[in-house]
Amino acid sequence: MSSAKDVEMLDASAPAEANTTAPDQESSPEQPQITVALELELNFASLHKAAANFDNRYITKVFRDLGSLRRKIVTDPTPLASAIVKTYGLEGAVSLRLLQFLPTESVDAAKASNGQSADNTDASLPEINAYLHLLVQLYLLDTNALSQLRDLSTMIVALLKSYNRRSLDFILAKLWFYVARSAELHEELIALRPELLSALRTATLRHDDQTTASLITLILRNYLKSHDISQAANLCEKIVFPANAGAALSARYFYYMSFINAVQLDYSTAHECAIAAVRKAPQTKWAHGFVQEATKLKIIIELLMGDIPELKVFKAANGNFEPYFQVCKAVRLGDIKLFEEVLKKYEETFVKDNLFTLVSRLRQNVIRTGIRTISLSYSKISLKDICIKLHLESEEATEYIVSKAIRDGVIEATVNHEQGYMKSKELLDVYSTKLPQEDFDLRIRFCLSLHTDSVKAMRYPSDDSKNANSDANTESFDDKMGLLQALEDGDLEDFMD
């Protein structure tokens, strides 16, 4: 949600990208062009099937290879150009429109190799049209041709409005994602809002869950980028996030929700959302940046709730958690001086992570933990000693602060004003109260909802594909396996950006 996240996500993916492209080229040095062209052909075939069978699983399969395809096209866009020429002919409106964005030399090469006229039956298929737009969009994004990308975005927005086909849903969601990304790179966040909101309305009316989910996350991100929390909160009240959206999209949604709730001081909801975001995030190297951001947010929310995160959170995660570890340490020790030092020292990091306001709220937690430790270790202590131990300014201030802590239920104690001491109450037996019952209730409810969620999360193939299967051999076995594989990890590619 912050620009920091983009940087990190890109950082995280950049070295990995370099690693994967290198072996690709080494393994097929003879003629990469043919493989890419072939791949595009195969993908077109899948798109045909998707359109014919109304089965979006084929599109998921196409998107599974999008990442590697995208990297190959950046190095050499000629196959893409020739695919466009092949599909729409040299003079077709669409091909003229798209080809202007690709480098002239590859367009010329493509024209030379595909002189003959096009196969016009394909041209009518909107799926392929949208897919080609997406590929050109990705090419421009990867080659950093931002002004061209903006021109293409306006075209795509117009194009998106003209279609209404369920088989397009997945591609539309992707296209919107990159349209929004391009607006973000141009810092035209506010200008894009009306487009996004009207698209959200259309998508919701059409029950197009994938696009709805994608648009919701984009709009939230848009609001949060301009720090318009109240707008974002208003939006969240009005919308229902589609339950069957991809895991990657829901992870994003939960991350944004977590932040919005944390700002509004609703820490327990924020904590739930942060946990969901971390758990739902794909476990691939592409998503490291996201997981880091979400974990940072989670740590701060836990601290604000008065919990101390476990040490393994810092150890297991890769990435720079040092500032957060130091904050944790200060809160745990209840050392206000240390806390202020840490805050000053790492201010830049917190501002960059967009968590500075949340971290600075922790000041009162530091004092409270301090008071709690004291009340646990002393049954009776003078206010003056507390004042010295916690580096507070005066005895009077200490009395007010201690009594506020007692009032908020941080400690169980009484203050004797005349003699100036604080006396801790005897620990009472919790099992004589309703507390264990309440805790137990919470856990049972958690288990039950976990069970419900797991049942909900199971996927079943839709009815018509079942029939197709029983009709036998319409799909080959390989095809089916490929689809299943794609279903399993199809969502992951979302996190490469």
Next chain:
Amino acid sequence: MTLPSLSAELYALHDAKDYAGCLKLLSPIKIELIKHNLLVPLPSNTSSEEQLNDLKIAERILEIGCYSLLFISDYDSFESNFSQLRPFYSCRQLHQNHEHTTEATKIISLYLIYLLLQGRISRFHVELEYIVNTDTFDVDKDKYLQYPIELEKNLMEGNYIQVWRLLQNDASLPCPEFGHFKDTLVNTLRYEIAKSLEKTNKKIPVLNCKTLLYFPQEQSDLAFEQVLKLQLDVSGWEFRDGFIHFDIEHKNDSISDNSAIIKNVLCYAELIESIV
């Protein structure tokens, strides 16, 4: 009447501190502003230098409206007027980077204090998040914005002595307008302290209680009791032989709550049996 003459009149009334008069003018002026497409800054009316100047005048008119509403304590209208001002403040063309102590930050701070008084802390933080993160304002160096931030911090920490100091010292008020909220804030502060006191002490000498609540020492005990009962919610307090006794209720949690358990168990059964 035309816009220039109306606004000239409004400025004059504002300088003469005739707030009711200002408010009478406010609606006709707003209608004129709408006619001239100046009530909301849009990309279409912020391009030329001339338009920006007009918008600055519109902003000033709305600011005067805010002050006037504040001084006659019409807080609901103050809030809605403030939300009309908000687009002006977030408009980049009107407010260049890092302005120090302008009318804008003054009004925003007043709004923040108002939220604090209403106990709308989450709204306060939402506003703060926006202000801290936009580069239009330099929060650290702005004496107006620092004031509500300090207030909130100390109120939340329970550092009431600091709050009292902020309120009491007229010199520490960044501008006279802030004084408007002083009485209400002192009352809120006393309420908070009283609530803490009754939770933490069993009994306390009346004399010490006066000091803790920042009432003058020379006030008679009877008058003190009257004021307390009038202003603060002190129903559980008992004044006896120079001490205040707090009626600490002993809530007995240990009684098992059978009906709650039954309700819970039925709920589990329902959840287990339900078809997902």
